[in-house]
Amino acid sequence: MTSLSQKSFVASQDFDALKDIVGEKGLMWPDGHGGDDFAVYETCVRYGAGKAAFVVRPANSKETSRVLAYCYGRGITLIPQSGNSGLVGASTPDSSGTQGVLSFDRLIRTSEMGTDSSDQIIFDEENRSVMVGAGVRLSDLNAFLEPKGYVFPIDLGADPRIGGMIATNTGGARFLRYGDVRQNTLGVKVVLADEAGTELDFMSGLRKDNTGIDWKHLFIGTTGVLGVVTEAVLNVVRLPQQSTAALLVPRDEAAVLKLLLEMEQRCDTNLTAFEGMSANAIRAAFDHVPSLRNPFPGGDVPDYVLLVELSRTWAKRESEQNLDELMEVVLAEIWEDEEAPLENAFIGRPEEMWALRHALSEGVKHAGKLVAFDVSFRRGDLMRFRAFMAQELPEKFPNVWICDFGHVGDGGLHFNLSIPQDDPRLNDTAFMPSLREWVVKIVVEKYNGSFSAEHAIGRSNQGFYDLYTPEKVKELAGKIKGALSPGELGDVKLG
Amino acid sequence: MTSLSQKSFVASQDFDALKDIVGEKGLMWPDGHGGDDFAVYETCVRYGAGKAAFVVRPANSKETSRVLAYCYGRGITLIPQSGNSGLVGASTPDSSGTQGVLSFDRLIRTSEMGTDSSDQIIFDEENRSVMVGAGVRLSDLNAFLEPKGYVFPIDLGADPRIGGMIATNTGGARFLRYGDVRQNTLGVKVVLADEAGTELDFMSGLRKDNTGIDWKHLFIGTTGVLGVVTEAVLNVVRLPQQSTAALLVPRDEAAVLKLLLEMEQRCDTNLTAFEGMSANAIRAAFDHVPSLRNPFPGGDVPDYVLLVELSRTWAKRESEQNLDELMEVVLAEIWEDEEAPLENAFIGRPEEMWALRHALSEGVKHAGKLVAFDVSFRRGDLMRFRAFMAQELPEKFPNVWICDFGHVGDGGLHFNLSIPQDDPRLNDTAFMPSLREWVVKIVVEKYNGSFSAEHAIGRSNQGFYDLYTPEKVKELAGKIKGALSPGELGDVKLG
Structure with missing residues (x-):
């Protein structure tokens, strides 16, 4: 564990050391060494911008391992960033300027390929699986698969990279038939934030295997704080005709x-x-x-x-x-x-x-000030929650419009609220938190639902995690984090 | 952690204390206090008999918690035992006579029911799920579901209890379509082997929920050594017509x-x-x-x-x-x-x-001395392994017959070998281990397969776990075991 004073110290010697690992084009830092894109790595889709000490872009799992070992030794916090299309503020640095971004941009080849291989994806048709680097985009994977008659069946509006999909366990619109990323992940390679930057290889790609802990499940859906997934074996299915x-x-x-x-x-x-x-x-x-x-x-x-x-x-x-x-x-x-x-x-x-x-x-985003909730319920409770809200919301928060949509087949609900942009309550800093807290309280306490169905945990919902996770569970999560990745990885605190 | 001397000491005061928790009919011990069935709890299907210090049969999760806390304090090893139909020797005591059997026999009602409720199963048709105690038998669950037009889709030859199915993550013959127990478990209640006998409730039964670690996956497939699953929420599907x-x-x-x-x-x-x-x-x-x-x-x-x-x-x-x-x-x-x-x-x-x-x-069991392997491969490798074995086995081990069958659709193979009962090699104690070790070596090293596809880890394959699990993974498994259930639970060592 690192102290705050250590954390704030990122110096030119660090840039030299990291460049030794990832090469010139693998590292960017502010003040002219960032290229035009630097701000892109500091900015997330929904929750404002932070400030990065640097952006490090390893090209493979080995380089990732060396980066994590180095930053562990120096007490530098790394924020794993995949496609940066997440909605909970987990993939960008805070405003301190002391955190480094660990970008998956260049993690597009697996260890079995040369770095200049033209293939990015290893397809095993007999096993109906692919082996990919964490930096491969969903659209690129499917463009590779479609001519072969297959698809990775997670249907999303965004175009994330595979590593981020695993870190957030995305679900999407066809969960009912195909399940989430977890159900379609057959294996992962993961790098831990420890002294050695330990690489763990769970890439056998077996469908049935019960030889102790099934480790991949600890890294799926935990936004990279327990370890960085650098490669994966994914289940693919026949493309519908x-x-x-x-x-x-x-x-x-x-x-x-x-x-x-x-x-x-x-x-x-x-x-x-x-x-x-x-x-x-x-x-x-x-x-x-x-x-x-x-x-x-x-x-x-x-x-x-x-x-x-x-x-x-x-x-x-x-x-x-x-x-x-x-x-x-x-x-x-x-x-x-x-x-x-x-x-x-x-x-x-x-x-x-x-x-x-x-x-x-996009429609609801333009209809007014959007207050978005990614919640889920037992399937039957989804409609009961909606009915309750239709009744109670106008009394509690008048002139707030429900414009929800969701995945009734799996209990997931994008419960969106819209407030007229000229509503004076938007100037009251207490208003939005009180609205959010009230809605989430109903979701969790009245309906035993989830305050994060398919976007996982980030800065934006850390407070709800802290509030609604039992103390004992947080204590155990902290121990597991300490056992796996004692270094500073991500800005989400599970324990 | 307990010392050996503590472990060997189970006394009449322990029987009194356990009876206080589970009542007269919840406890059995040898020498006339066991009933006729006592030996049944000491004997497993495939790997001989052990000797139990006692059999404790809690009727609900709360009693289980008190039993685990008591045994933790006294340093008594408990062996969780569900339907006792497992095939790797994980559910019966060793021969020392110092281990207690924690039977799931009476764990047939969930916390939400009274202990004299006539209902054993809570069915939520809208969510397509059931809530059950870990002691409910698969056949009883399906007898309950069938008139309603549903089934728990794990198709097995045996009739285990739900807790054991979760502990071993059984797969079966329709995995291809329905997946394994893991994919059909929506939630668990679990009791830890710690000072408090901590109960953890992950029973929300949500299909989409990404709020930190998805804890149930640590307890599924780890034969109960990380915690005892006492209740579960299971996915059910429409019965085929x-x-x-x-x-x-x-x-x-x-x-x-x-x-x-x-x-x-x-x-x-x-x-x-x-x-x-x-x-x-x-x-x-x-x-x-x-x-x-x-x-x-x-x-x-x-x-x-x-x-x-x-x-x-x-x-x-x-x-x-x-x-x-x-x-x-x-x-x-x-x-x-x-x-x-x-x-x-x-x-x-x-x-x-x-x-x-x-x-x-049953057929192959009667064809000769059976040597059974529960292995799995990437789907394509299954047939390549068979071909290799058909070629190599007769040279290496003549007069050993391959009589395999398996789940080609998911890569699982019941690789059975049969040896004539009068073969003199059966009297050579080194023969069987050398045959086993050679086959597993081919599975794991040549084909990157699993030596336990759907039966999990028990005494019979602990040696292969020790041999083929990387040291670092064992170290981490030990830490996770220590964090969750530091007490003596089960006789399988993951770390």
Whole structure:
């Protein structure tokens, strides 16, 4: 552990030493040695900018190991930074100017490749897996896989790098069918923040292996503070060759879960998405992206709309129904019941529906001052929480608009609130924290939900971690952190 | 930590103290206080019998906590024992007579129920999950779920209790479609072997939750040495309403993986099993169970046979092909290729095919002296390992017969060897260890495989854990064990 005085001391000798490890193009520091991009590494998507003492960009796991060992010895704090598209402020330095950024930019080849290999990805089709460096972007991985008929099935709006996806255990819109990053990670190579910069190799890529602790799970979802994942073996799946989507209008809020259970039974794993969208979020998307087609009769947006998707990995056979027909049959079956949970349904072009779904996020950002919560519930409680909020929020915080959307199929909810930009309460520094704390309290205490469903822990929600994690659990987390990576890694405190 | 002298001392005062916690029927000890069943708790399926100082059977998590705290204070080693159907000798005491068995027999209700509640299982249909005590048997859970149209999808030959399934992270025959216990565990309650007998509650049952370390993964698959799981929240799935199966004869060994990839693409997740069976294992099953029908022309068993299963959660619709037709269409598609990987195929009654598959295990047990290995590989390496062994084993160990079967779809292999019971080498105490060590060496060193795919670590494979786990990993495992459960829990040493 380092003292504050040590931490604040990063000197030119450190730059020389780090350059010896990563080379000229592997290190940047302020005052003319940073290049034009330096500020990019200091700035995160949602929570303002910090100030970096330097940015170090190792090209492989070995260099990462030497960087971590060096910084451990010097008591320098390193902030692991992957695609820097995270939403909780975990991947950028604080404002002290004493922390170094450990960028994954150049971690795009695995140890088995030469550094000048043209291949970035090792594909094992028989095992349906790939071996990649932590710096490979999701889009690059999928561009590599698609011609081969495969995909890494984590469907996100952003384009992160693999290391950050592992560190935050991202979920996304097709979790219902494919699970999260954790469920699709078969192995990792990890570097610890200790005296030796220990490299641990859990890269066998086996699907069944029960020989003691399954170590990868400690490093998945813990934002890099227990160790830096430099390489990974990932599960990949067959690219769907057929898909269809529908917008469903549930009879009422209670009908949403009934519809989910009906769809699951009647479509099994053909069901690849079951997403919920509030009227306010949909209207915000239409306002922000005028080219979006409004599919609702008379343009009247229903209170709540579900986007359901069916897909299959094979091309339609002559002897089979296509998926549009299956969707129609399934909806007709559901409708037969007099108390059908379904009020209306629109089958149309999947691209159009997904365009609407993907426009929600930007839409709500432009509808006013956005207060975003990434929460989750047992699936049934998601709609109960929404109903409670629709009732209580206007009384507690009038003139705050709910424009949520989310992953009903897995209980994840992007619970967004929007406040008019000219609202005088925005000038009151106590207002926003009190709103945040009230919402999270309801999520955690009333509904036993999570205050971070798929964005993990960073500076922005550290306070909630501290508040809602039992003392004993924090004590144990501290011991595990101390055992694995006693050095200063990341700015998140689990213990 | 306890000294040996402390460990060997279990006295009548301990029986009194434990009885105070668990009541008369919660404690048994030798010399007339054990009941007729006492030896059952001392004996494991595959690796002989030990000797217990006592058997303590707490009825809930609170009692478990008090038992662990007491035994921690007294330095008594407890061996957690669930259904005692494990195959690596992890659930029974050693021969010293100083270890107590911590039985899960009575852990059949969760903390939310009264101890005299008639319900043993809390079903949350909206969340597709159940909350159960660790002592509930798999068969009882499924008997509860089936009338509701659901199943806990871990398909095993044995009938373990849930706690043991979690402790060993069982996989089974439908892993390909449903994953292992880890992937179907949404939460656990766990009791630590520390001074307080700390109870940790990770029972929220959320599907998406990334708020620090995901603790359950430390307790899954580590045979109870890091803490005793007393309750769990499990994912359940819709019970299939249609299924079909076929026996496929691959053109040659290399064709097996091609067939797997073809089936995955053409059937997607309708494919729920892809199991491999060697001719020797099949013949052993026919010998042992004469009532099994031999489906092969002229009774000639092919060298290697695959059992593939398709299933769906919905009842066949009039407008759809049934699954038998789908299987025929898919096999015809594969056959179209001149270099089709398929030599022959038999579509028949799924029950008959599964009866054959499930008879393999008993069959090989009766074919001679069985030497069983539970190993796994990257999927492609499974067949390469088999080919290597077919070549090398007869030279290295003549007159030893390979009668393997396994889960080709996930790389898991029950690599069984059979030796004639009258073979004089069986009297040579060095023979069996040398055979075991040679096979495992090939698995781990040549093929980067696992020496314990789905049975976890126990006394029988502790030596391989010690040999093949890197020193640094063992050191870290020891620290984690010390942080979580410093007391003597289980007889497996991870660190």
